[in-house]
Amino acid sequence: MSKTNSTLSLRTRFARNLRACRVSQNLSQEQLATLAGxxxxxxxxxxxxxRNCTIDNIERLAKALKIDVSTLFIPVAAEDEVPGVLPKGPRSRRIKTSSE
Structure with missing residues (x-):
């Protein structure tokens, strides 16, 4: 039987779902932050x-992601891999290596 994140703390469930929703929309943390203020x-x-998030801030994040607040609290398998890191946004600079 698969353990779900319903047995995890709400903070952990929220954090994992927030990141998964953000990454699924190809948004960087900076882009989400700008959209949510x-x-x-x-x-x-x-x-x-x-950091804890207030109910008002949870609502702002959900609106920025264009999802229902409840989506941020749905159970998923605890074994599910946390989404990977997205490439850096426009601020990143390519570092030249000595082989270039």
Whole structure:
């Protein structure tokens, strides 16, 4: 029987679902933060479970993602891999290597 994240804390479930929804829409943390009116570090802290999120802020994030708030709390298999890191946004610069 697969263990679901319903046995995980709500903060963990929220953080995993927030990241999964963001990544599925190909949004960077910075892009989501801008859409929701937050700083990138706020979104990062919420996804890493460092910072709690108020009900109002949860609603702002859901609206920015164009999803229902309940989507951020749905159970998923605990074994499911957390989405990978997206490529950096427009601020990134390509670093030249000595072989170039």
């Amino acid at each position: 937050f700083s990138r570090t706020f979104v990062s802290d919420v996804e890493r479970e460092i």
